[in-house]
Amino acid sequence: MPKNAFYAQSGGVTAVINASAAGVIEAARKHRKHIGKVYAGRNGIIGALTEDLIDTSKESPAAIKGLRNTPGGAFGSARYKLKSIEKNRREYERLVEVFKAHDIGYFFLNGGNDSADTCLKVSQISQAMGYPLTAVHVPKTVDNDLPITDCCPGFGSVAKYVATSMMEAGLDVESMAKTSTKVFIMEVMGRHAGWITAALGLAQTQPGTAPHILLFPEIPFDEEKFLAAVKMNVEKHGYCAVGVSEGLHDADGKFLAESGIKDAFGHAQLGGVAPRIAELVRGKLGLKHHWAVADYLQRAARHIASKTDLEQAYAVGKAAVELAVAGQSGVMPTIVRTSSKPYRWKIGVAPLTAIANVEKKMPRDFITPDGFHITQKCRNYLSPLIAGEAFPPFENGLPKYARLKNAAVKKKTKTDFAL
Template identity: 60%
Template sequence: MPKNALYAQSGGVTPVINASAFGVIHAARQHRDRIGTVYAAENGVLGILNERLIDTAQLSDAQLALLKNAPGGAFGSCRHKLKHGAELKRLFEVFAAHDIGYLFYNGGGDSADTCLKVAEYAQYQGLELTAVHVPKTIDNDLPLTDNSPGFGSVAKYVATSIREAGLDVASMASSSTKVFILEVMGRHTGWIAAAAGLASDRDGAPPHLILTPEVPFEAGRFLKAVQETVARVGYCAIVASEGLRDTHGVFLSDAGSTDAFGHAQLGGVAPLLANLIKTELHHKCHWAVADYLQRAARHIASATDLAQAIAVGEAAVHYALAGIKSVMPAIVREDSEPYRWRLEPVPLLDVANREKPLPLEYLTSDGMHLSAAGRDYFLPLLQGEAPPPYLDGLPAYPSWQFELVSPRLTGFNAV
């Protein structure tokens, strides 16, 4: 009898994470002689620990295809740092109870760590399990891969947003708002903010300033740049990463708390910058925080990003069936013009708990604008449109309702 497979989503979702779910499940269905039931965990690793599993056979092929067009996490996600001891032991009890031989864990850097823990435990205990990490993160900070599925669509969203908002501000700047700030995600890296620089297609076009964690924030230098831009262009549109740090490495907007993985919770850098501008330069300033809107914007997804999200899911299954375990499908760029890429497995040991910073060469020497090298890197990732179906003028997204399989173990209280 073939072993069963388990797929789970983890961490913050992306506009195309469900496309990776499609890739995994669809590929597994092509190998029914080697993979039995394909389960999905409800709410990531918490669903595994609590034995809340979904038999994906509930989805017809037509319903399965809908995953490619849907934002959010169809099966639910979570932020939970898997603990050694009771939790790892429980995980493998669930695997044994449901004859799981393959684990496909879809997430970012912290999820890679979880997947690696599971793989190492299986190897140490001599247990039969093939674990493969399926990459995704809008932050684009996974190492050993050219880019991360989810990033291209978010980059497309923020570049579009700052271009449109800039036109709005420009039309009112003579009598009203002079400065607009768009805060985007990026706790430790500035990939998303830098990609917004693609919106500037001519001299004087927004964004006029880009602020990233890789370039220490200096108030005086920033205010001078804002003032010079207003004097030259008439207004100033800014994109800022949430993780801006001062010259001492301290977050500008540290809220004083941490998440499940010990990461600092950030309290919003845009209002801090706006207040600084109003106080020191006396310009009327508006700000917005993209927040969940950027990672949920499936309506403006990049076709390139969608294709890569599906491909990494499919590749994970192919690697597992070939006996390649404890790896992540990495995207390798072969050329930028025309854009060509391929996938190859990289060891999870070299991915987990590591971050890839934005190269400073992707910014100009002042650290506040996108360079030619940065434009060459980012531009292919935004290419192509892949709109979802529309109904009554709005995106027609499915509402997922799944029945859970009957539990075979006693309860476990994982939160």
């Protein structure tokens, strides 16, 4: 008898996480001998705890296909970390209660570092509780910081967006620098790992063009050296474009965006490292500046998604189902690069014990010796990840994004669960 499957989106969403959902659901529909229905958690794992399940079998094939084109989390995602079993046994007992009630035998969690850990715990604890679940993690994170896998679905599209945006803004600033803005600063995500900051560097396809300086979270901020570099670039090129990670910090590990500055009301600074850097440039060099903070725009930018990223996001969703059907649990499908030029990749598999809570930062040899740009080695790694366009369909000038029915599954447990 086939068992039903549970699928949940976890943590920060991406431009292509729904493509992974499509991969899971479409693959499951092809394995009806093993998998019955796919129930999605409304708002991620919270949907399992509160028995708020979505019946994806109510969605048409066209609707599921439309997920490939749609950013955000179609079923809702959550920032919710399961505690350890010692600290909160009732959460695991509740999961097992809900899964039993709905005859769920497969558990797919689509997320990053934290959710890999959750997936591993669910795999181990369900077994210990006598209700073994086949738990497979589906990788996703714009931060690109999961180990073992060559890259993380979600990252390639952010990378393509930020590199395109920097290239475009760079042309803008360059053309007006004579009488207007001399220094442009763009802030990107990636608090601990500088992968997105590195992707900005791809915009520099000719020497001297934007970006001229990248500020990585891996390299402690050196104010004097930075200001000297800005000055040099403005003198040499007429302008200076800077890319900065939200996680930039000084040698003491203090984030620049939380630099202790208070406003007149005593509130902490309004946030954003870009305005902080801009103020530094204005105050110390007296140069006219502009700054941008892309924030969610970068990770939701499905309109400029990477085709490679989209294909990989779909592939890991599909592979997760195939691994589960083959009886593997506590694992994650990975992207294995078999060649950089021409770029070739295949799906591999890794145990979650080797993934959970491990963070992959930029190798030092991906960053130039001065700490301000990316090396050719880094370009060789990054370039294939942004390759190819996969524009969504448009209607009346705007992307036509899918909205599912998200029909609720009738509750079967008689109990409520307080989060």
